[in-house]
Amino acid sequence: MSREKDLEFSDRELASEVRSDSSVAFEQLMRRYERLVYRVAYGFTGNDEHAMDITQETFLKVHARLDSWRREGDLKNWIARIAANEAMNWNRSLRRHPTCELDEAAFLQPDDPPQEDFLLERETHDALQRSLSSLNPRHRLAVVLRYFRGMSTREISGVLECSEGTTRNILFRSLRRLRSVMTDSEEALP
Amino acid sequence: MSDCVRFEPTIQAYIAGDLHDTELGPLLAHCRNCKDCRQLLELHRDLVGLASRAPEPHGADFDALHARVLGEVDRQARSSRSDRVESPARAIPWYLPAGNFTRAVAALAAAVLLFVVGLSTGRVLSERGVRPGNGSATNGNGGVTNRLIKAINADATSNLELADVEDSRFTYSNVSFRRLDGDRVGLDFDVTTHVQLVEPVRSEIVGEILVHSLLNPSTTGARLKAMSYAAGAIEPKVQEALIFAMRRDESLAVRIKALTILSDQLVDPDVERAVLVTLRDDESVQMRLLALDYLAAQSVDGDRIRETIERSERPGDEALMVRLAEYENQL
Numbered sequence: 001m002s003r004e005k006d007l008e009f010s011d012r013e014l015a016s017e018v019r020s021d022s023s024v025a026f027e028q029l030m031r032r033y034e035r036l037v038y039r040v041a042y043g044f045t046g047n048d049e050h051a052m053d054i055t056q057e058t059f060l061k062v063h064a065r066l067d068s069w070r071r072e073g074d075l076k077n078w079i080a081r082i083a084a085n086e087a088m089n090w091n092r093s094l095r096r097h098p099t100c101e102l103d104e105a106a107f108l109q110p111d112d113p114p115q116e117d118f119l120l121e122r123e124t125h126d127a128l129q130r131s132l133s134s135l136n137p138r139h140r141l142a143v144v145l146r147y148f149r150g151m152s153t154r155e156i157s158g159v160l161e162c163s164e165g166t167t168r169n170i171l172f173r174s175l176r177r178l179r180s181v182m183t184d185s186e187e188a189l190p
Numbered sequence: 191m192s193d194c195v196r197f198e199p200t201i202q203a204y205i206a207g208d209l210h211d212t213e214l215g216p217l218l219a220h221c222r223n224c225k226d227c228r229q230l231l232e233l234h235r236d237l238v239g240l241a242s243r244a245p246e247p248h249g250a251d252f253d254a255l256h257a258r259v260l261g262e263v264d265r266q267a268r269s270s271r272s273d274r275v276e277s278p279a280r281a282i283p284w285y286l287p288a289g290n291f292t293r294a295v296a297a298l299a300a301a302v303l304l305f306v307v308g309l310s311t312g313r314v315l316s317e318r319g320v321r322p323g324n325g326s327a328t329n330g331n332g333g334v335t336n337r338l339i340k341a342i343n344a345d346a347t348s349n350l351e352l353a354d355v356e357d358s359r360f361t362y363s364n365v366s367f368r369r370l371d372g373d374r375v376g377l378d379f380d381v382t383t384h385v386q387l388v389e390p391v392r393s394e395i396v397g398e399i400l401v402h403s404l405l406n407p408s409t410t411g412a413r414l415k416a417m418s419y420a421a422g423a424i425e426p427k428v429q430e431a432l433i434f435a436m437r438r439d440e441s442l443a444v445r446i447k448a449l450t451i452l453s454d455q456l457v458d459p460d461v462e463r464a465v466l467v468t469l470r471d472d473e474s475v476q477m478r479l480l481a482l483d484y485l486a487a488q489s490v491d492g493d494r495i496r497e498t499i500e501r502s503e504r505p506g507d508e509a510l511m512v513r514l515a516e517y518e519n520q521l
Contacts, residue, residue: 026263027256034252039244048245052255059259064266128240146206147241153206168202175205175237179229 011075018066030059033076036149037083043144044087046129054090058083077159084141091133131181139174146171193220194227201227205234254364258378338381359383397427404431410441417444421451429455433464442474449477453484462490470498475506482510486517 009017009028017025034055041054061082069078132140138160145151145159157167200217203209209217221228342360361382368376389396400423403416413435420428429452436448449468455461462485469481485495492514499510 021267023260023263027260030256030259031252034255038247042244043241048247052247052251056255056259059255060262063259063263124236125240125243128236143237147237148244150241153208168206171205172198172202175230175233178237179226179233182233183229 015066015069015075018063026063029062033079034059036076036080039148040080040083040141040144041087041090043132043148044084044091044140046125046132050090050094051087054083054086057090058086061086074158077161080141080145080159084137084144088137127182128178131178134181135174135177139170139177142167142170143174143178194224197224197227201230204231250364254366254378254380258366261378342381391423397423397425401427401431404428404435410444413439413441413444414447417447417451424451424455429458429461433461436468437464437471442477445472445474445477446480449480449484453487456484456488456490462488466490466494466498469495469510470502471504473504475509478504478506478510479513482513482517486514492518 009025011029011032014025014029014032018029037055037058038051041051041058042048045051045054058079062079065082069075132143135143142156142160145156146153151159153164153167153171156171157164160167160170162170197217197220200209200213203213204217217227221231345359363380363382365377365379368378370376387395400416400420403412404420417432417435420432424432432448432452436445436452439445439448445468449465452461452465456465465481465485469478469485472478472481482495482499486492495514496511499507499514
């Protein structure tokens with residue numbers, strides 16, 4: 001396995017090949033980070049189709065801006081930040097041009113067996129997703145990377161370009177904020 | 191409340207996934223009596239649950255995405271190249287005298303570029319030969335793809351006459367639609383069709399398709415079938431493909447089959463080296479034992495085999511050493 005690892009190109013080598021117009025290298029780079037980008041996009045949108053579209057846009061941006069990547073920085077972190085920006089732009093544009101999403105619950109037949117679990121799960125899912133949008137972009141990115149990508153505080157601090165202590169603090173404050181948003185919305189129920 | 195402040199670093203560590211086991215007990219005890227902190231832990235658990243239910247796209251979804259991105263990058267590159275055709279002439283200020291050397295060089299460069307672009311455009315257009323509106327391909331195989339699109343269009347046109355039957359030689363997969371400006375739609379899809387040919391055994395097309403079927407991610411059964419045929423037609427290119435399959439194929443059955451076929455070629459130093467690498471690196475002990483059997487049967491130097499095994503440091507080395515000792519005792 002370590003031999004296989006040795007044969008892999010480093011990010012820097014891949015980036016240099018991509019700059020020389022190698023589509024093979026760019027495909028390799030996409031393969032390396034597709035799931036990271038998808039997860040960030042999904043964490044920001046909660047919708048798999050949107051996440052795939054954002055992934056596509058992110059890699060187009062990565063290709064176009066690779067010259068501006070600072071080589072001393074970590075390519076993975078740089079890509080994660082682009083993905084987060086793309087996802088936020090996407091959400092902003094959705095707010096400006098809202099679309100109608102299919103509601104799975106609407107397709108449940110009256111005779112179907114009880115779907116309380118499904119509906120309850122979906123309700124929690126939707127409530128959490130809504131409350132995530134109350135976080136500022138930096139805090140939301142930290143939460144997305146922690147939960148949707150399973151990153152350690154050390155890795156997250158690389159993306160956010162801050163210390164591990166600050167990252168821990170951001171995560172803690174984000175969860176407190178989410179808790180208060182969710183509690184408020186529950187209390188607002190009739 | 192003061193307790194909550196005391197437990198803040200513990201909760202931070204818990205959320206970050208760095209909490210030591212010994213600290214968990216006191217935290218849970220505190221949470222039994224503290225609603226605020228309990229809600230934080232519950233929220234953490236809900237977020238973990240939410241993330242675990244996130245869909246995981248298939249590899250094919252990402253393959254289609256790569257194709258779309260690479261197609262778009264290619265399209266942008268071609269469009270920027272055609273923009274650059276005009277730029278040398280524009281780069282020379284209009285006020286330079288007509289006989290200026292720089293201007294002459296720029297004009298010459300522009301002429302050469304225009305000639306090259308004109309030549310390639312002419313070739314592309316002659317290859318395409320499709321009527322406007324029939325679409326154009328962006329996968330880099332313009333000629334081939336556009337001939338394919340022409341054939342698909344012919345099928346689609348003939349299907350229009352059928353009331354409720356779709357009869358096509360083609361199968362489409364990974365299809366996606368994108369709405370574009372001007373009442374147009376962007377289509378991305380893979381298309382496959384079945385071809386039947388009778389060709390001479392040693393023809394280039396047979397070699398080409400054999401090598402591809404050994405290497406491409408088709409089914410294990412298809413790769414094994416191709417290997418059975420490859421056993422009777424080992425040419426340098428096929429041998430190379432077999433070595434690749436023996437070293438890299440994810441299926442043990444395919445790797446074993448490739449090794450078995452190549453065992454007849456062990457006199458070739460390239461094959462011998464590849465089998466030694468397999469003996470050293472393959473993740474399967476069964477595969478490594480088989481490699482050892484073939485090497486021993488071909489009387490490859492025992493010391494070389496021993497040295498190879500010693501370098502591997504993989505599980506199964508002991509079994510290999512025992513088998514090697516058996517061979518050495520037989521000798």
